[in-house]
Amino acid sequence: MKTLEEIKKIREEKRKELDLRVNTSADTREKHILVCHGTGCTSSKSPKILENFRRIIEEKKIENVRVIQTGCFGLCAKGPIVIIRPEDVFYAMVTPDDCEEIIEKHIQNGEIVERLLCKDIDNKTVKKLDELNFYKKQKRIVLKNCGVINPEDIDEYIAFDGYKALEKVLFSMTPDEVIDVVSRSGLRGRGGAGFPTGKKWSFTKMAKGDQKYVVCNADEGDPGAFMDRSVLEGDPHCVVEAMMIAGFAVGANKGYIYVRAEYPIAVKRFQTAIDQAREYGILGKNIWNSGFDFDLEVRLGAGAFVCGEETALLESIEGRRGQPRLKPPFPANEGLFGKPTLINNVETYANITKIILNGAEWYASIGTEKSKGTKVFALGGNVNNTGLVEVPMGVTLREIVFDIGGGIPNGRKFKAAQTGGPSGGCITAENLDTPIEYESLQAIGSMMGSGGLIVMDDSKCMVNLAKFYLGFTVDESCGKCTPCRIGTKRLLEMLTKITEGKGEEGDVEKLEKLCKNIQKASVCGLGQTAPNPVLSTIKYFRDEYEEHIRDKKCRAGECKALMKLHIDPELCKGCGLCKRNCPVDAISGEVKQTHVIDSEKCIKCGTCISKCPFHAIKS
């Protein structure tokens, strides 16, 4: 147990000690080696790197060097990432074998290991993190501590203003004042729908009930999105603190965080954060003698996308199948165990402490008129810099894809980007300059979504993409209501038919009719938004649908059934590699003569394409 005074003391002392983390000219003889321990880097062996550093330092008895695991730096494509502070040197794609060299050269001799420096898109070698184009247009509020602190050390969190917002709220604000600040900040739900957070808090506060709950939705189900995971992995305490503030504001003293079991690192770090907060007396009864009680519990999801829907999530916490409830009543009135419940997602909470400390006006000054603050996106797909980016609302998709993301690899062309995952829609080249905000994205048939942003180049077939998303929805539909259970299946069947060249005249109109009715008649958000990928691809790529149906042609060449492989006689050298590798003996031809594919026999497996050294096989 620590008193408030002791916490303040930790903050002061620790902040001095950690100054080198954020100040390149810090007055210190110490060096900190920060090793990214986000899921991406962890999967490419960053724990081994950490272990090697520590071992070498011990063996060599080097002093004044500390090796720290941090949360995600964002640029996952270049992982595992190692950063050395205070000089802020950034090493990319480090392997466990590189540790020796980094220690000897950099730590002991002050030389930079040039070969491990990161190359930017323009091929320039970059020494420091913030010199990278990837970071230039970013603004880190949510991810402020990610990559800076050790997420498993509460003292480091405290050092960077941790639990200071809680202190402010408990001792100098009323619940109404807290809600007022959140309202005025303009913060909106980051789960996708963008409901004003302050309003949600106020509804929950106003609801009658002896027991209320605060819930954190960390069931990040959008495939291709990992913002929430990164926050939980990199800065778990900021979510703990925000949930406590929310609890204080709405009158709840119990919180649940619902995390996907597929995120073991996030689960472990968050549990560690809870344990440490309890140990310090920050969670528990009568916190810092304020009279406020609060405790938190982790509940694991078990692999159901629909549980990201708030009422399905509540069902799941209650131990049942994650089948959504009809609204109204809304959770603010009848939520968990029938009690008034506040549900926000991780990223929404991660903004709270900063808003409390810096004020509503500060927050409201960032972003656009109706969409305030920043948004974290998980940038993926056919883009050079995949990873996590946090940008102020209002930047354009072009800036994200081309400036931050570094554009499309392999000299291909941008075709579309999908936001909002399976609930969202695609954004085409003509809309690249649309500012990123809730309303404008909706106006062009997409949505903000939780932050997945998948870029597609011209090798992607949009009908196939719609089919992919529908396949996902069909798998993830809970099966409760008819339009979603059977309707999405029928959509998928029709799309499959079209991609297999069996589409018929009128199918597109039939799709549209069913889509519109699924949107309007489904019980929950999953069903209501499931048709979006179909409708938006039809909206922007109707000609591609029609080509599939009428001409039995897939211009991207992705739909195998529509593919007709042939060998370009100009390019074929008659080496016979394709013939030898064809699994069905569909290729014939004499050595040094042009080879031919028998399209009757060909199963379009694509083996020949990958084997041909002369790129002679065309579809």
Next chain:
Amino acid sequence: MEKQKCEGCSGIDPKMTEILEKYTEDKSNLIQILNEVQEYYGYVPEKAQLAISEYLKIPMAEIYGVVTFYARFTLKPKGKYHIAVCLGTACFVKGSEQILDRAKERLGIVEGETTKDGKFSLEATRCIGACGLAPVFTVNGEVYGKATVKKLDEIIDKIMENPE
């Protein structure tokens, strides 16, 4: 990772008692308990379901309904080597479908199945959050990023060559 066998058919496995004792008889603990059971045994054995049914006083049909609702719970033991290919959007866009197809072809099973000798099982997973490394697959939880069909082949070959 060696998974534990569900002990004997008579009586309740002491490990099961241990798991149950961590929780109150509140029905809302069902999914928490199932997660632990899945984690420990590698699947949810029938005996475990029965023990939970009696402990939480939830009918077996409801437990079965919950087990079959959540993708993480499985009713059959996984193979010694569990290969999971990520079909999240980032991986999909980078061609993970081809990797899955190859795995199916090599192992002669489809997703959700285990080979007859119990050596391999295959799963198509939703996003595992390693999007920066897409496409990825995992073998017993170990992530292989920026994967290719060739890389998968190499790993399968290596396991197959290994007599045990």
Next chain:
Amino acid sequence: MINLTINGKAVQAEEGSTILEAARKVNIDIPTLCFLKGINEVGDCRMCVVEVEGRRGFATACIQKVEEGMVVKTSTPAVIEARRIVLDLILSNHDRECLTCTRNGNCELQKLAQEFYVDEIEYQGSRNEYEIDDKSPAIVRNFNKCVLCRRCVATCKKVQGIGAIDCIERGFASQVSTYKNKSLNDVNCTFCGQCIEACPVGALKEKDSTQEVWKALRDEDKYVVAQTAPAVRAALGEEFGMEIGTNVTGKMVSGLKELGFDKVFDTNTGADFTIVEEGTEFLDRFQNGGTLPMITSCSPGWVRYMELNYPELIPHLSTCKSPHQMFGAVIKSYYAEKMGIDPSKIFVVSVMPCIAKKFERTRDDMQGAGYDDVDAVITTRELARMIKQAHIDFLNLEDSEFDAPMGEATGAAAIFGTTGGVMEAALRTVQEKVTGNAFEKLEYEAVRGEQGIKRAEVDMNGKKVKVVVASGLKNAQTIMEEIKSGKADYQFVEIMACPGGCVMGGGQPIRSSKERATIDIRSKRANCLYSIDEKSTIRKSHENPVLKKIYEEYLGEPGGHKAHELLHTSYVERQKYLLDD
């Protein structure tokens, strides 16, 4: 009261009522499918979607509550298109073999398809196909016909507290099923059949026994006897379009005779045996320190529930067989002997409001006279089907009497078919036996009525006897927990598996969701039985002259050796789930 507008009409509705209720009050109909009032109010099927001004998507009429100033439109072109598509989708995944379906003509889905004039499925696609479960002696599940409305699930779980079936898998693969898709025979199902009553389509039905009965009727060697339970006469007329609660005893007997039964007896006579035996057993326990409270055993779904869930409490169960089993045993012993008929040639058909009786017939220790007490059980619905097959003009049948000598029954027996009836009948006999006085007032109001659990106290020569009546297995569970925990301060308990008793049995005519929401079916059927009782000249079982004669001539004392051999049975502990490993 809440003021709202529905289709331009100003409507007043009580606070807390739904859009559907408010609309029905002013005769505006909204189609429903998954809705079952008080039981399944989930809004899953989406047939009842309506437009509410100012709301983005559709509202769900069956559960959305009315709000002040709400403007509702129930049949705009957009609503109708959505409903039509929903219906189309359901039909696209439905086994549409209507001609060979038990529910042909009484199917809520078929009715919707007619109303929407579906002449072609627009969104055809793959269909789930399931094996039919007909392993149990009572219920057949054909989930190729299931529409996932979950009315059966809610009934099984919430009304009966069993949860033998639930929703499994998810998405398009979702299915209402049992643990691991096992047969109902191999799980904790009690065969109460309430799920069948809840099913809007033909996914759940009784195991048909009419073919066996036709076969026996065709067999000239067989002496085929029908016996009919009290609740059947209060409901059979519904199958022919008659008002709910019409007493059709006379037409029923005539119909059975026309079908070719050699004799038509009244199970009510068997019920009088049950009262005399059960009353004697209770008095014996009450006066000689036997296991109390004693619980009635006429409801086979209830008995199976007990064996599955509370085997340790079996000593509380009366050892009396249920009326039709007793009666079957008497027919194959006393009656056979008296009439000089070879009992092996007698084929006893019980016409019952009950599904579980089909299972009860197959139990061990149900061969009082050395032969199966009962050879076939058909439900009210199956009898109606046989009458229809024979093209008997039921509505214009003359009344007939039950055959002597086994047709005489008391008013006490008639009320067996409703919750509290067995208790009331027993009290009439027991109270008189104990006090030696004949009571003038025979109506025990405290045990009548619709509540699931009724408690009463009866004075017997200064000794108070506390009794409890429960119907519906969820309520039975409450009582069992009281007994188990030692909190029971009562001595005599009547339990019926079906909520409301046999008049609402799983074998009774199936009424639609709308009828269940708007008509008090239970009261109407129960009142029919109470009025039979009221009109009876003899209203106490022990005064039934036929019984007196049979005891004198054949059985000896109630509860005596011979009576035990024929009229009592035994129980077993049953495994709830048949496990694979």
